Amino acid sequence: MSRKRMIYEGKAKILYEGPEPGTLIQYFKDDATAFNAEKRAVLDGKGVLNNRISEYMMTRLGDVGIPTHFIRRINMREQLIKKVEIIPLEVVVRNVAAGSMARRLGIEEGTPLPRTIVEFYLKRDDLGDPLVTEEHIAAFNWASPQEVDDMVSLALRTNDFTSGLMSAVGIRLIDFKLEFGRYYEGEMVRTILADEISPDNCRLWDVETGNKLDKDRFRQDLGGVTEAYGEVARRLGIIKDNGASDNVVAFNGGAK
Ligand code: UDP
Numbered sequence: 001m002s003r004k005r006m007i008y009e010g011k012a013k014i015l016y017e018g019p020e021p022g023t024l025i026q027y028f029k030d031d032a033t034a035f036n037a038e039k040r041a042v043l044d045g046k047g048v049l050n051n052r053i054s055e056y057m058m059t060r061l062g063d064v065g066i067p068t069h070f071i072r073r074i075n076m077r078e079q080l081i082k083k084v085e086i087i088p089l090e091v092v093v094r095n096v097a098a099g100s101m102a103r104r105l106g107i108e109e110g111t112p113l114p115r116t117i118v119e120f121y122l123k124r125d126d127l128g129d130p131l132v133t134e135e136h137i138a139a140f141n142w143a144s145p146q147e148v149d150d151m152v153s154l155a156l157r158t159n160d161f162t163s164g165l166m167s168a169v170g171i172r173l174i175d176f177k178l179e180f181g182r183y184y185e186g187e188m189v190r191t192i193l194a195d196e197i198s199p200d201n202c203r204l205w206d207v208e209t210g211n212k213l214d215k216d217r218f219r220q221d222l223g224g225v226t227e228a229y230g231e232v233a234r235r236l237g238i239i240k241d242n243g244a245s246d247n248v249v250a251f252n253g254g255a256k
Helices: 046-063 099-105 134-139 145-167 225-235 245-252
Strands: 006-009 013-017 023-028 031-034 039-042 070-073 078-082 089-096 112-122 171-185 188-194 202-206
Touching: 023 046, 046 070, 046 078, 046 145, 046 225, 089 145, 112 134, 112 145, 134 145, 145 171, 145 188
Parallel strands: none
Antiparallel strands: 006 013, 013 023, 023 078, 031 039, 070 078, 089 112, 089 171, 171 188, 171 202
16 A cells, blocks of 8 residues: 655644545644744654544534534544645634743733633744734735634634533643634635644643643643643543553554
8 A cells, every 4th residue: 555645744743645635634743842843852642642632622612513624533643634724823812821921921820811812823933933913914914804703703612612621620721722724615715623622732720739731741841741641631531541651552442
């Protein structure tokens, strides 16, 4: 069998040509990067967990009517997705001050925000993904006003649903990053949720202890990164064990 054709290799995922027109295969690597890829590591089993967590989140969001690129999981590291044209913006939703916003505005990390804040960052690694406003987006035509409306509305719906889902399993959704794509269906183009939703792009804190269950464990050298991702998967009922990396391979067995 010939190897699939690679379309794109990113920091944590690879995209291959899909089996049918209009589809792609999204492969989750174990690679972790932070600080614009200045810090790198391979975290055994992270890709397997993120594939499962993102499958779960996209499926649940789809159940409540949020359009996503997810079609189905293929195996431990791959999922079939709809091919979209990625809108070159990262959409960050924040409920609690943390990370770059806490630093930039001098707000103590962990301070609840008076209202949910949606921010846009331009996807440009060479510029360190700068914060941009709707004025920039309109002026440089990175997305249409309709697409900006769609992204804000879908991001807020995703926030409400995911906050509730996480809260039910003792996790606080602090903030997260989404990416959207243009999905072409005949004459129509729709804005749909793309990329992934996993502890790589969310901040998730344990409600009781405040422990970080996300990529900040890697950014801040707190250790136990894969174990924390496994804990999120376990609480959501995606896996049965504690998610230790050698169990991650055992739990799945290719079953859906
Ligand atoms: N985030 C991401 N990719 C990025 C930048 C941010 O997934 O390139 C996520 C990050 O994990 C967090 C949220 O977006 O959940 C807000 O990140 P922030 O701007 O605070 O970034 P930091 O500089 O702390 O990574």
